[in-house]
Every structure is written in structure tokens, then in C-alpha cells.
Amino acid sequence: MTTAPTTSLSGRTAVVTGGAGPLGRVLADALATAGARVVVVDLDDAACADAADSLTGSGHVPVGANLLEPEGLSRVVDAVHDLGACDVLVNNAAFTGTSGVPGYAVPFDEQTDDAFAMALALNLTAPFSLTRRLAPLLRASGHGSVVNVSSIYGLVGPNMGLYEGTRMGNPAAYAASKGGIAQLTRYLSTVLAPEVRVNAFAPGGIARGQDDAFVERYERLTPLGRMGTEDDFRGVVTWLASDASAYVTGQVVAVDGGWTAW
Numbered sequence: 001m002t003t004a005p006t007t008s009l010s011g012r013t014a015v016v017t018g019g020a021g022p023l024g025r026v027l028a029d030a031l032a033t034a035g036a037r038v039v040v041v042d043l044d045d046a047a048c049a050d051a052a053d054s055l056t057g058s059g060h061v062p063v064g065a066n067l068l069e070p071e072g073l074s075r076v077v078d079a080v081h082d083l084g085a086c087d088v089l090v091n092n093a094a095f096t097g098t099s100g101v102p103g104y105a106v107p108f109d110e111q112t113d114d115a116f117a118m119a120l121a122l123n124l125t126a127p128f129s130l131t132r133r134l135a136p137l138l139r140a141s142g143h144g145s146v147v148n149v150s151s152i153y154g155l156v157g158p159n160m161g162l163y164e165g166t167r168m169g170n171p172a173a174y175a176a177s178k179g180g181i182a183q184l185t186r187y188l189s190t191v192l193a194p195e196v197r198v199n200a201f202a203p204g205g206i207a208r209g210q211d212d213a214f215v216e217r218y219e220r221l222t223p224l225g226r227m228g229t230e231d232d233f234r235g236v237v238t239w240l241a242s243d244a245s246a247y248v249t250g251q252v253v254a255v256d257g258g259w260t261a262w
């Protein structure tokens, strides 16, 4: 009799970047609920500690680190090496369309080269660097899985009409970095095979109290008729991190209510 692969992450160590943020906390909790010990990486020590304490189970490890700085990247890698294991890496930290970086989430003609470079550094270079430096532990795991967080805006161009009359933006650097991470996923999936699987998921817009006009337009353009919630991504991260997806690599799973299906 063969045994079906399960979503259990019992005995595994999972690193989640941006793990104190709204989506990162929920992804971390999904993995903790499946049995993983979670390393919560985010900018602020106290926020990481608070997030790690809030997760299901115990033994989770907070690591305050700025992923834009070489020392921050090294702090994460050193902390994970001290634990001696890395089975799952979730690259979730990013500058999003609402990040207040000057010259970033502003009209196209005002977007700056500096903001573009900074967004690529956090959204694309940091996932590359962490994956490269944790690859030896991921390979040694026997179940290594990297899960990158892309976006619908890494798959399709923005409909700028959505934003008319709102304070929200949709920066070119976000699209480039999220498209880049989708392709980095495919690259890493072949280069790190067969020991490590590498996949991504592409969330649609998450409801966070955006302007009513935006939400109404967004919902009209979404086949499932609503924006996402953080909980909508528990299933995909658990599936991609675990042996339930043991024969899946190099894929970008859109979890977007059908936004990219039109």
C-alpha cells in the first residue's frame, strides 16, 4: 500500500520573511499549525517576538533583521545555521503598492530610479540571496521547499482605472520585482532540483480598508466577486511547503479569485 503525502510539517523548520506583517503572520501561523517551528524574520525585534509568541505551538524563533542590509541578511542566515535546519523558506517581505518609499507608489512620471532599485533589492535580490545562502541547509533537509510570494501584478499589467480618485499607486518596480520573482522561481526550480522544490504563489488584492470606489471596481473585475483575505493564503502556503506538493516545482499558483483568468 502506498501512503499519500500529507500537509504535516512536524519536525520541520520554516523561515518566513516579513513574518510580522499582516500576510506574513498568517502564513507563519499556517505553517506553525501544520507543525513547523517558524523563524519569524522582520525589521523590528519587538514585532518579531510578538509575532513568534502569537503563533500556534511553541519554540518559534524571532529574528529582527533589515533585509536591505548585508548585516541583516547575514543575521538571518547565521540564526538559521545556529538552529541547524531549514526545510522551508517563504520569501514574503516586500515593498508593496502601499509602502511609503519616496518616488515609489506615485504616478509613473514621478517614480525614481532610487525607489526602483530599492524595491528590487527587497522584493527580488533578498529572496535570491537568502535562497542561495540557505541552499546547503535546504538541500540537506530531504524535503526542502522554497515558497516565493509574487503577485497578480507579476503576471499581468495594472488596470490603472482602478486607482482613479484614490491615494493608492501601482509602481513599475513592484510589477518588475514580482514578475522577476516568478521567473527566479522557475530558474531556481531547475537549478536546485531534485533536492529542493521552488514554487511561488501570486495573491490577488487583499481587503485592507481600501477606498470604497477601489473595492467596488476591484470586486466587479474579480470572477469570485470579492477581494482576498489573509486567510485565503493559508492553504496554498501549507500545500507548497509540505510533501502534499512533492511533485510540484517551478510553478506560480495564482490565488486571486480568478482575476488573471479573464
Ligand SMILES: NC(=O)c1ccc[n+]([C@@H]2O[C@H](COP(=O)([O-])OP(=O)(O)OC[C@H]3O[C@@H](n4cnc5c(N)ncnc54)[C@H](O)[C@@H]3O)[C@@H](O)[C@H]2O)c1
Binding pocket: 017, 018, 019, 020, 021, 022, 023, 024, 041, 042, 043, 065, 066, 067, 068, 091, 092, 093, 094, 095, 096, 099, 122, 149, 150, 151, 152, 202, 203, 204, 205, 206, 207
Ligand atoms: N496586500 C496585498 O494585497 C498583496 C497582493 C499581492 C501580493 N502581496 C504580497 O504579499 C506579501 C506580503 O504583503 P503584505 O501586504 O502583508 O505586505 P506589508 O508591507 O504589509 O508587510 C510586509 C512585511 O515586510 C516587512 N519588511 C519591510 N521591509 C523589510 C526589510 N527591509 N527587512 C525585513 N522585513 C521588511 C515589513 O515590516 C512588513 O512586516 C508581499 O510580498 C506582497 O508583495 C500582497
